[in-house]
Amino acid sequence: MLLRTVLRNERRLLAADPALRIALVVFAALFVYALANGMVWDRFQARTVEAARSGNAERVRGLAQELTDIANGAQPSSPFRDPRAPIVLGGARGAHTAVLEPGPLAALAVGQSDLLPYYYDVSIYTNESSFQQNGEVENPLNLMVGRFDLAFVTVYLLPLLVLALSFNVLSEEREQGTLALTLSQPVSARGVVGAKLAFRALLVVGLAAGVSLLGILATGGFTEAGRVLLWCAAVSLYALFWFALAAWVNSLRRSSAWNATVLVGAWLVLVVVLPAAINIAAGLLHPLPSRVEMITAQREASNDAVNRRSELLARYLEDHPEMASGVVPDEPGMAALTWAATDAVNGRLEEVTAVHDARRAEQLALIRRYRFLTPALLAQGVLVDAAGTGDARFAHFQSQVRDFAERWRQFFVPAILADERMTAAVLPGVPSFRFVDEQPADVARRAAVPLLVLGGLVVLVSVGAGVALGRVRGAA
């Protein structure tokens, strides 16, 4: 009864207040723009993936044709490009592009998908350095503001809408004098504030969830109901956290100006300062080895291996002096030699990159631990993860690519070592990559703890606000 009465009055007040109406329209426009922005990126990524896929098919068709032609007596264009050589077919010429399809809700949160590679050309030369990312650990704040997508608007700007609607939910009633008449009715301040906030929460969560569902509908993500639920849960809990905070600040019975200052301060600390501070802490506590050093070390390792390759070759030629004048790669043993040298390079590179990767993992672990310091990072993590554009799904993809590269090598390396000749008949048997998406249960499991913590925060702050509001009896 109270709820219905207050809801109707709030609707009237909103309709009669042009400033609030404008704020809502502006935010609705921002939401829609963010969604459109995300959809543009999603479509771009989908096109790239499609191009990579058709590139794979094209390449196989070309190689099959060439192998058939050679079998029919044609000459290969160059001995270095002869597809019959397994080192050529399994190398750059036959490389298979392994692609990560855009996340199911990628249009809602671009996440890290514009930072992390979503396709790799896999060949026998694929090694650990192929997986090295170009960036350092990205500032979580940068990730949040990186692209103007729905996740950004939700994490960054939604709190501002919540605060604009509720910073003075009780103080305004007192300042304009209506609280005295209100509290002379058989209602409690807690009940009235609760009902007023419920109206605003319906509005904000309705807007955020509505635009999200619109986006999901437009990009066909409804097949992943679990992810949609996680997304909506994160948006709702995050918005509710800010409503609860506004209720608590109002319960302290200070002026509207004081409330606004404190709440904007809280936004600044929780959304802007803490994420940046956590990133700085990660950099200070677990500094990455310099990239320059790492690249230098990679080059040295590579040069070293190449030199060793020369030594191996020299020794080989000493044993086969008759070949000294005209070494050709398809001579028996040469491909195996080349492969041995490549393998040696890979071994050295793995050592160098392992140090870097370990540090990076430590940094990420620290960031993952400290995200519990602010609801902004918790919500952002779940949103990106639910959208399938976070680092977890990416790591899932990368590990599949690693396995695939291994399968690729296992297919080609024995042929290289055995100096086999390839024909068009082997092509259908060449491994191909198909990304197997994460299980919804895995995503839910990862999101469970952050969502529970977020929900716990909402309950905690709400109870605090409720207790304090219970003490508000008069209009003073």
Place this chain on the structure above:
Amino acid sequence: MSEVVPIDVPSASTAVASTPVLEARALFKRYGDVEAVAGLDLRVGPSEIYCLLGPNGAGKTTTIHLFLGFLEPTGGSVHVSGLDVAAEPLESKRRLAYIPEQVMLYRNLSGLENLEYFAALGGRGSLAAERLTDILVGAGLPRAAVQRRVSEYSKGMRQKVGIAIAIAKEADALLLDEPTSGLDPQASNEFSELLGRLRDRGVAVLMATHDLFRAKETGTRVGIMRHGRLATEMSTDEIGHADLERVYLEHMHG
């Protein structure tokens, strides 16, 4: 003027019907070292208009706020229609209507929308718009103003909406805090008439005021408060305007 018989507090209770609508029993309210209400005993029966007189700081507004449950007494108790306000705050507020000194409403809503909201909060959500309009007009608001935004209203018009809210609530008792301050004489007169009509319906009215003339004209009894307690109490039938002023001044200086 010798017929003026100031009645002492203890004997005053005998003049009231045995079941008072508003009752304060040995009521105390202390703010730090200041005793705002110090052992107040007060009873207001049905169809009574009780005017609380007294200088600023005598404890009149505090008394009204204690009846409304806006404040918690530091001693004693307040009762509305027999309900202990501290024990049943919401139920006792259901039986009370309150008109503050300044009736502040939602400026962006019309008088009718304000009445609709507050009446619904007060438990009268079932009243139709026509009935609510009649109540507003009955309280003296011009019919043409009913649908206009409150931001365009004068203080007197807002006061009338406040009265309409009180009327719509059909409460047992009405609490008024300086209701006529800032109203022009005609508006004050209309206000007094309205109070008379409410009294005729059996409503108990407790009104804090500085207006001795109106207290005499409108009230059935007056009580003079000083230092948080009743200095004296009398029936307005038994007293003339001049006498009331004399008694008041005597008590202020006494």
